[in-house]
Amino acid sequence: xxxxxxxxxxxxxxxxxxxxxxxxxxxxxxxxxxxxxxxxxxxxxxxxxxxxxxxxxxxxxxxxxxxxxxxxxxxxxxxxxxxxxxxxxxxxxxxxxxxxxxxxxxxxxxxxxxxxxxxxxxxxxxxxxxxxxxxxxxxxxxxxxxxxxxxxxxxxxxxxxxxxxxxxxxxxxxxxxxxxxxxxxxxxxxxxxxxxxxxxxxxxxxxxxxxxxxxxxxxxxxxxxxxxxxxxxxxxxxxxxxxxxxxxxxxxxxxxxxxxxxxxxxxxxxxxxxxxxxxxxxxxxxxxxxxxxxxxxxxxxxxxxxxxxxxxxxxxxxxxxxxxxxxxxxxxxxxxxxxxxxxxxxxxxxxxxxxxxxxxxxxxxxxxxxxxxxxxxxxxxxxxxxxxxxxxxxxxxxxxxxxxxxxxxxxxxxxxxxxxxxxxxxxxxxxxxxxxxxxxxxxxxxxxxxxxxxxxxxxxxxxxxxxxxxxxxxxxxxxxxxxxxxxxxxxxxxxxxxxxxxxxxxxxxxxxxxxxxxxxxxxxxxxxxxxxxxxxxxxxxxxxxxxxxxxxxxxxxxxxxxxxxxxxxxxxxxxxxxxxxxxxxxxxxxxxxxxxxxxxxxxxxxxxxxxxxxx
Amino acid sequence: xxxxxxxxxxxxxxxxxxxxxxxxxxxxxxxxxxxxxxxxxxxxxxxxxxxxxxxxxxxxxxxxxxxxxxxxxxxxxxxxxxxxxxxxxxxxxxxxxxxxxxxxxxxxxxxxxx
Numbered sequence: 001x002x003x004x005x006x007x008x009x010x011x012x013x014x015x016x017x018x019x020x021x022x023x024x025x026x027x028x029x030x031x032x033x034x035x036x037x038x039x040x041x042x043x044x045x046x047x048x049x050x051x052x053x054x055x056x057x058x059x060x061x062x063x064x065x066x067x068x069x070x071x072x073x074x075x076x077x078x079x080x081x082x083x084x085x086x087x088x089x090x091x092x093x094x095x096x097x098x099x100x101x102x103x104x105x106x107x108x109x110x111x112x113x114x115x116x117x118x119x120x121x122x123x124x125x126x127x128x129x130x131x132x133x134x135x136x137x138x139x140x141x142x143x144x145x146x147x148x149x150x151x152x153x154x155x156x157x158x159x160x161x162x163x164x165x166x167x168x169x170x171x172x173x174x175x176x177x178x179x180x181x182x183x184x185x186x187x188x189x190x191x192x193x194x195x196x197x198x199x200x201x202x203x204x205x206x207x208x209x210x211x212x213x214x215x216x217x218x219x220x221x222x223x224x225x226x227x228x229x230x231x232x233x234x235x236x237x238x239x240x241x242x243x244x245x246x247x248x249x250x251x252x253x254x255x256x257x258x259x260x261x262x263x264x265x266x267x268x269x270x271x272x273x274x275x276x277x278x279x280x281x282x283x284x285x286x287x288x289x290x291x292x293x294x295x296x297x298x299x300x301x302x303x304x305x306x307x308x309x310x311x312x313x314x315x316x317x318x319x320x321x322x323x324x325x326x327x328x329x330x331x332x333x334x335x336x337x338x339x340x341x342x343x344x345x346x347x348x349x350x351x352x353x354x355x356x357x358x359x360x361x362x363x364x365x366x367x368x369x370x371x372x373x374x375x376x377x378x379x380x381x382x383x384x385x386x387x388x389x390x391x392x393x394x395x396x397x398x399x400x401x402x403x404x405x406x407x408x409x410x411x412x413x414x415x416x417x418x419x420x421x422x423x424x425x426x427x428x429x430x431x432x433x434x435x436x437x438x439x440x441x442x443x444x445x446x447x448x449x450x451x452x453x454x455x456x457x458x459x460x461x462x463x464x465x466x467x468x469x470x471x472x473x474x475x476x477x478x479x480x481x482x483x484x485x486x487x488x489x490x491x492x493x494x495x496x497x498x499x500x501x502x503x504x505x506x507x508x509x510x511x512x513x514x515x516x517x518x519x520x521x522x523x524x525x526x527x528x529x530x531x532x533x534x535x536x537x538x539x540x541x542x543x544x545x546x547x548x549x550x551x552x553x554x555x556x557x558x559x560x561x562x563x564x565x566x567x568x569x570x571x572x573x574x575x576x577x578x579x580x581x582x583x584x585x586x587x588x589x590x591x592x593x594x595x596x597x598x599x600x601x602x603x604x605x606x607x608x609x610x611x612x613x614x615x
Numbered sequence: 616x617x618x619x620x621x622x623x624x625x626x627x628x629x630x631x632x633x634x635x636x637x638x639x640x641x642x643x644x645x646x647x648x649x650x651x652x653x654x655x656x657x658x659x660x661x662x663x664x665x666x667x668x669x670x671x672x673x674x675x676x677x678x679x680x681x682x683x684x685x686x687x688x689x690x691x692x693x694x695x696x697x698x699x700x701x702x703x704x705x706x707x708x709x710x711x712x713x714x715x716x717x718x719x720x721x722x723x724x725x726x727x728x729x
Contacts, residue, residue, distance in 0.1 A: 056691075193670065252702070429671075431671035431674075431675050432638070432671070432672060432675075433638070433674060472703075475679045476645070476672070476676055476678065476679040477675060478671070478674075478675060478678060478707075480671075480706075482706060498708070499706060499707035500706075501706060501709045502706065519708065519711070520708050521707070521708030521709070522707045522708060522709075522712055523714060523728070525678050525708065525712060526681075526712065527682065534708060534711055534712070
């Protein structure tokens with residue numbers, strides 16, 4: 001229930017009581033000076049009705065005043081109120097039992113109650129929450145309430161005096177501390193409220209303005225959650241600033257990537273004139289955004305002819321410490337902006353900056369999320385390009401492993417059987433990382449599967465692959481690869497190495513590990529037919545127990561905490577420890593040692609190996 | 616991290632590459648060589664004696680200038696590589712495509728056609 005409604009309730013009760021009391025008076029007047037009106041019993045009846053009306057009105061008012069006083073309660077206020085209420089009840093009991101009346105107790109109690117009532121009457125905080133219109137209504141209601149109170153008290157007093165003079169046994173209500181205290185308290189609080197509201201009237205507009213500022217401030221802060229674009233934040237900033245300081249016009253100029261001017265009741269030309277005028281007079285510090293100080297530039301506008309504005313106030317808007325624009329407010333009055341206005345608009349500008357910053361951060365986060373999702377897809381695609389099952393043969397066994405870093409890499413290996421005694425292998429590494437690397441890797445897979453089918457010599461394979469890749473690889477990109485053809489009938493291997501890491505070979509006869517030394521330029525480096533001069537086919541025989549270790553540079557270039565590389569020597573050492581085991585065990589051993597060496601699970605390049613053991 | 620310095624001597628543009636060339640720093644190397652080529656130098660010597668590591672992206676930069684140097688008759692020679700860096704070049708076969716000298720003296724002789 002609003003404060004005005006509460007006052008209405010009091011007023012209505014007062015009105016009813018007064019009307020009934022007046023009707024009784026009217027009946028008495030109509031009857032005139034008859035025996036009935038002079039009868040003490042009749043007079044007493046009228047008196048009792050009036051007394052009842054008064055007490056109900058008082059109690060009604062008392063309960064409403066209680067609500068108003070306790071509107072913003074503190075612990076102390078509640079205690080005082082409890083004492084006051086309990087005291088009043090006790091005094092009611094005291095009078096009801098017809099205990100002998102002692103003057104000094106009566107006086108003291110009454111004084112205490114009046115003092116308590118006065119203290120409590122100081123609680124008028126609710127008045128501040130009334131707006132201008134409500135204040136006027138309240139004033140009227142209170143004035144009438146006071147009038148009713150006075151009238152009823154007067155009526156009761158006059159009747160009781162008449163009866164007292166006629167009958168000796170009459171007990172005047174005025175010996176009741178309860179009623180007296182109520183009358184005093186209710187009247188005093190009514191008068192206080194009336195006066196406070198009256199004197200608050202002139203400052204109401206200020207209070208309302210402050211409230212509006214708070215609401216505006218909230219609007220700017222919340223705009224980030226509700227608004228869909230930076231533009232609406234700018235619009236709200238301009239709107240609220242203009243309305244808060246009662247500016248006649250204003251504009252918000254946004255610089256940066258998307259320059260924009262939001263104008264309020266001012267044409268672009270006028271705004272430009274003012275900017276040019278200030279620039280021409282070398283007024284630095286506000287519109288040129290050279291400093292973060294906000295200045296009142298009123299005096300500089302005085303010299304601008306043809307403009308109706310005499311005051312200007314300008315603020316920079318900052319996002320992440322960078323100036324993104326200027327907010328300018330104009331007034332036709334000279335010296336139209338006060339210090340408070342400067343402060344509040346500066347707060348608005350700051351808050352708008354924060355909102356924009358949040359907005360941009362959110363956009364960025366979304367964008368990042370999208371990139372991550374794309375990268376995830378690329379990684380899945382890349383994984384799916386690697387073979388699920390490797391070729392098997394009674395002559396050899398193959399095991400392969402590939403683990404890519406967070407970024408998508410471009411390592412590729414594959415096997416393909418041409419006929420019952422010919423199997424092709426490939427291992428390749430695409431330069432660069434990310435989606436393009438995965439893309440080139442898929443091209444390499446296509447090339448491998450189409451060219452290897454044709455049963456061509458390895459150098460021919462590389463030449464054709466190079467020719468195909470020239471048109472796909474961008475400047476500076478290349479693919480290193482080694483292509484093998486295993487002939488199980490002749491127990492021979494032919495291979496061509498195009499810039500890929502040299503093959504590590506274990507010869508079971510000599511019990512030695514060595515890197516093959518041969519020549520070959522990576523694919524995509526020579527972009528014409530002369531590539532055939534840079535690639536060669538090599539051939540060797542394999543024997544039972546021989547091992548061929550293929551890998552990518554991610555393994556040899558893996559680094560430990562001291563920035564030392566895993567290197568070729570360490571690779572050969574690690575393999576030499578497990579030459580008699582199965583390819584899978586060799587591979588597991590190598591990977592375990594590699595992780596031990598780097599000391600972290602977070603690899604920064606792709607680790608790929610393919611180990612072939614011959615039987 | 617990388618630091619690239621340029622120095623002109625007897626009509627030869629010396630480019631000193633110090634540190635490691637990875638994917639991000641290779642852009643800087645690319646820009647430097649492009650600038651040198653753009654300024655019209657026909658003799659470019661690249662000092663790799665302080666080059667500690669080069670990634671495939673960095674190798675790609677050198678590779679991408681091979682054709683251009685041939686077309687515009689620019690002599691580009693790399694010199695002073697450590698064994699490790701030289702190995703990286705030779706695995707990819709770039710040693711066959713690029714002109715690589717042992718030291719500055721040899722490099723100068725190569726560009727001067729001696």
